[in-house]
Amino acid sequence: xxxxxxxxxxxxxxxxxxxxxxxxxxxxxxxxxxxxxxxxxxxxxxxxxxxxxxxxxxxxxxxxxxxxxxxxxxxxxxxxxxxxxxxxxxxxxxxxxxxxxxxxxxxxxxxxxxxxxxxxxxxxxxxxxxxxxxxxxxxxxxxxxxxxxxxxxxxxxxxxxxxxxxxxxxxxxxxxxxxxxxxxxxxxxxxxxxxxxxxxxxxxxxxxxxxxxxxxxxxxxxxxxxxxxxxxxxxxxxxxxxxxxxxxxxxxxxxxxxxxxxx
Numbered sequence: 001x002x003x004x005x006x007x008x009x010x011x012x013x014x015x016x017x018x019x020x021x022x023x024x025x026x027x028x029x030x031x032x033x034x035x036x037x038x039x040x041x042x043x044x045x046x047x048x049x050x051x052x053x054x055x056x057x058x059x060x061x062x063x064x065x066x067x068x069x070x071x072x073x074x075x076x077x078x079x080x081x082x083x084x085x086x087x088x089x090x091x092x093x094x095x096x097x098x099x100x101x102x103x104x105x106x107x108x109x110x111x112x113x114x115x116x117x118x119x120x121x122x123x124x125x126x127x128x129x130x131x132x133x134x135x136x137x138x139x140x141x142x143x144x145x146x147x148x149x150x151x152x153x154x155x156x157x158x159x160x161x162x163x164x165x166x167x168x169x170x171x172x173x174x175x176x177x178x179x180x181x182x183x184x185x186x187x188x189x190x191x192x193x194x195x196x197x198x199x200x201x202x203x204x205x206x207x208x209x210x211x212x213x214x215x216x217x218x219x220x221x222x223x224x225x226x227x228x229x230x231x232x233x234x235x236x237x238x239x240x241x242x243x244x245x246x247x248x249x250x251x252x253x254x255x256x257x258x259x260x261x262x263x
Contacts (some may be wrong), residue, residue: 004115004131007062007082011106011118012129014057018104019122022050022089026123029098044096047071050088054106058084065108068237070212081110085237087212090119091188100124105190107216112233117219119190128194130223136197145226145247146199151254152180157192159206159243160185169207172260179253189243193217196245197224203246203254207261210240218245227251229258 025032025046032044051071058067062084066077069086077083084106089095091102100123108116119128128143130136136143148154156176160169176183184201186192189209195201197220206214215236218228229244242261246254 004134007108008116008118008129008131010058010061011108011116012127014054015104015106015118015120015127017057018050018054018088018106019120021053022046022095022102022104023122025049026095026098026102029096032096044089044092046095047089047092050104051086054084054086054088054104068212070210082108082115083110084108085212085215087190087210090190090213091186094187099187101186101191102188103190105212105216107212107219109215109233114215114219117216117223119194119216119220121191128197128217128220130220132219132223134223136220136224138198143198143224145196145221145224146202146249148202148247148249150179151176151202151250151257154182154202154247154250155200156181156183156254156257157195157201157204158183158185159189159192159204159209161206161208168260168263171263172205172257175260176257189213190217193243193245194220196226196247197221199247202250203244203257205244205254205258205261207242208240209243211237214243218243221245229255 051069064078064080066083067075087105090105095102104120106118115132117130192204194217196204244258
C-alpha cells in the first residue's frame, strides 16, 4: 500500500477547509435551517454543505476511494482498498445552540484497520490527528494519554444517545460515582475520545456510536498509547457499536465500568 503521509496531509487540508466553512455557518446561526431527524437528533444545512465539501475534495485527490458519511449515501470504492468515513459536524446539538464544542471528523480505513484519523475543532483551532504507526498529535505536538492513580483521579467522558443500550448508562454512572469518579458529557463523542488521547480525560465510554463519530478518534487514542475495547470493523461500519477507551493506568477499571453496558 502507498505511504500514509500523503493521505494524512490531504485529510488535514480537507479538515481545515471544512472547519472554516462550518465556522462561518456557526457564526451565522440565525440564517441556518435546522431539521429534526429523530428524538434529540438534529441536522442543519451546515452539516450537509460541509459534508459535500469534504466529499468533493476527497474525490479530487482519490477518485477511486470509497466514502461513508453521516448525511449522504455511501460511495463504494473502485479499485482502491481505502474508504473515508466522515462526520461533517460531530456535535450538531451543540453547534446549533452556540455551544463551542463540536468538530469535523475524518477517518480513512481499510477493511481491517483505521489508518488515518483527523478531528478538527475549528472554534479553538485544535487539530488532533494520527496515522497508523506514527504517533498522535495535537497541532503538530505529540500527545500521550494521562497517568492516573485510578478512576477517582481524573475526568471520565460519557456519551449518551437514544439507542436502547443507553438505558444501562445510569447504573454505570452510579458505579463510577460510588468509586469517587467524576464524569463529563461534552456533547461531541469524537472530541470526548480524543480528550483521552491528550490526557484531558482518563477514559471515555459510550454504549452506542456510529462509525463516523468514533473511528478517527479511536486511532488517535491508540497512537497516543491508550487502549480501546476491540470491535469488528464491518459491524461498526454497518451497525455502529459500543466504544470504550482508556489510558493504560486505568484501563482495567474502565473495562469493569463498561460491563454495565452488557448486563
